[in-house]
Amino acid sequence: MSLNPNNALNFSGGPGALPEVVLNQVQQAIINVPEAGLSILGISHRSDWFENVVRETENNIRTLLGLPSDYHILFLQGGATQQFSMVPMTMLRGKKHPAEYFDTGYWSRKVVTEAMREGPVRVIWSGEQHGYRRLPTDEELDFSPDAPYIHYVSNETVEGLQFNRILGRDDVPRVCDMSSDFLSKPCEADKFSLIYAHAQKNIGPAGVTIVLVRDSVVQNAPDNLPSFLDYRRQVESHSNFNTPPVFAIYVVLLVTRWLLNEVGGLENMAQINQQKAKLLYGLIDGSNDFYRPWGEAAFRSDMNVAFNLPTKDLEALFLNEATAAGFSGLGGHRAIGGVRASIYNALTLGAVEKLTGFMEDFRFKHHAKY
Numbered sequence: 244m245s246l247n248p249n250n251a252l253n254f255s256g257g258p259g260a261l262p263e264v265v266l267n268q269v270q271q272a273i274i275n276v277p278e279a280g281l282s283i284l285g286i287s288h289r290s291d292w293f294e295n296v297v298r299e300t301e302n303n304i305r306t307l308l309g310l311p312s313d314y315h316i317l318f319l320q321g322g323a324t325q326q327f328s329m330v331p332m333t334m335l336r337g338k339k340h341p342a343e344y345f346d347t348g349y350w351s352r353k354v355v356t357e358a359m360r361e362g363p364v365r366v367i368w369s370g371e372q373h374g375y376r377r378l379p380t381d382e383e384l385d386f387s388p389d390a391p392y393i394h395y396v397s398n399e400t401v402e403g404l405q406f407n408r409i410l411g412r413d414d415v416p417r418v419c420d421m422s423s424d425f426l427s428k429p430c431e432a433d434k435f436s437l438i439y440a441h442a443q444k445n446i447g448p449a450g451v452t453i454v455l456v457r458d459s460v461v462q463n464a465p466d467n468l469p470s471f472l473d474y475r476r477q478v479e480s481h482s483n484f485n486t487p488p489v490f491a492i493y494v495v496l497l498v499t500r501w502l503l504n505e506v507g508g509l510e511n512m513a514q515i516n517q518q519k520a521k522l523l524y525g526l527i528d529g530s531n532d533f534y535r536p537w538g539e540a541a542f543r544s545d546m547n548v549a550f551n552l553p554t555k556d557l558e559a560l561f562l563n564e565a566t567a568a569g570f571s572g573l574g575g576h577r578a579i580g581g582v583r584a585s586i587y588n589a590l591t592l593g594a595v596e597k598l599t600g601f602m603e604d605f606r607f608k609h610h611a612k613y
C-alpha cells in the first residue's frame with residue numbers, strides 16, 4: 244500500500260511531513276491496533292497497551308539521544324507555547340538575577356514576552372539591528388555566572404536560522420526550544436537542563452510536546468504551581484496526569500521506530516538532512532541572485548530554507564506555479580513573507596530534487612524578464 248499518488252509534496256513549516264511508512268501504519272491503527280483489538284482513537288489512556296507505548300517512546304528517545312537516566316521525558320499538551328511559560332514559572336519565579344534570553348527571531352520574541360511575566364529577564368543579544376538575518380558569534384556574547392538559566396531557540400523556524408553550536412556556560416543551566424530541529428541530528432542533550440519540542444515539525448502531529456528535564460530542575464520547582472503546569476506532578480504521573488493525547492504520542496512512537504530502525508539513528512538523519520539542505524542552498528547560491536537567501540550563510544538552517552525572489556510579483560507567480568506543480572506549503576511565514584521550503588526529517592531527498600528541478604526551470608523562464 245502506498246501513499247495516495249495525488250498527495251502534494253509537503254514543504255510546510257508545520258505541521259510538517261511525516262514518513263510514508265508511518266502514515267500507512269497510522270491508517271491501519273485508526274481502524275484497528277492488532278495488540279488491542281481497538282481503534283487507536285478509542286483506546287484508554289489507562290490501558291496496559293498505552294503504558295507500553297509511553298515506555299517504548301521514552302526508551303527510543305533516550306536511545307536516539309543517549310540521554311542519561313537523571314532526565315525525565317514528559318509528553319505534555321499546550322504546545323511549545325505552554326513551555327514559554329512553564330519554564331520561567333519553574334525556574335525564574337522569585338529569582339533576583341535575570342534569566343538570559345535571546346532575541347534571534349520570531350519565536351524567541353514570543354518566548355521573551357512570556358518569560359517577562361514571571362521574573363527578571365535580560366535579552367543578551369538581539370538580531371533586530373541585523374534584520375534577523377544572522378545569529379550571534381561567540382565574541383558577541385557575554386554570559387553572567389549569576390543567571391538562573393539561559394534560554395535560546397536552536398532553530399528559528401520562520402527566518403530559517405540555526406545554531407550549529409551549544410551556547411552558554413557549563414555552570415549555568417541551559418534551556419532550549421528545539422521545536423523545529425528536535426531529532427533531526429545528534430544534540431548533546433546532557434548539556435541542557437531542559438529541552439522542549441512540540442511534535443508537529445519533525446516527529447509527529449500537533450497535540451503533544453516533548454520535554455526532557457533534569458531531575459534537579461523538577462526537585463527545585465516551586466510547590467505552589469497549578470498541578471497541570473507543575474513538572475513534578477507530570478513526572479509523578481508518567482505523563483498521565485489527565486487524559487494525554489494518546490493518538491499523537493502513538494504517532495511519535497512510530498516516528499522514533501522509523502528513526503531507529505529505518506534511518507539508523509540521528510547521525511544518519513543529520514547526514515540526509517545536510518544533503519537536502521546543501522542541494523537547495525547550492526541551487527539558490529548558484530542562481531545569479533535570482534533566488535536570494537534570507538539568512539547569512541554561516542547561520543542558515545538545515546530545516547527551513549527561507550528566500551526571496553527579485554520582485555513580489557515573481558514570488559506570487561512562483562508560489563502559484565509551485566502549487567500547480569504539486570509542491571505544497573512553500574509560502575513564507577506571514578511575519579516575513581517570501582518563500583520558505585521546510586525540509587524536515589520526513590521530506591525525502593527525492594522531493595528536494597524535484598523542487599530544485601522546478602526552481603531551475605522557473606529561473607530559466609523568468610530570469611531575463613525582471
Ligand SMILES: *Cc1c(COP(=O)(O)O)cnc(C)c1O
Binds near residue numbers: 322400420421423
Ligand atoms: C512552531 C514553533 C513554536 C510554536 O509551537 P506551538 O506548539 O504552536 O505552541 C514554538 N517554537 C518554535 C521554534 C517553533 O518552530
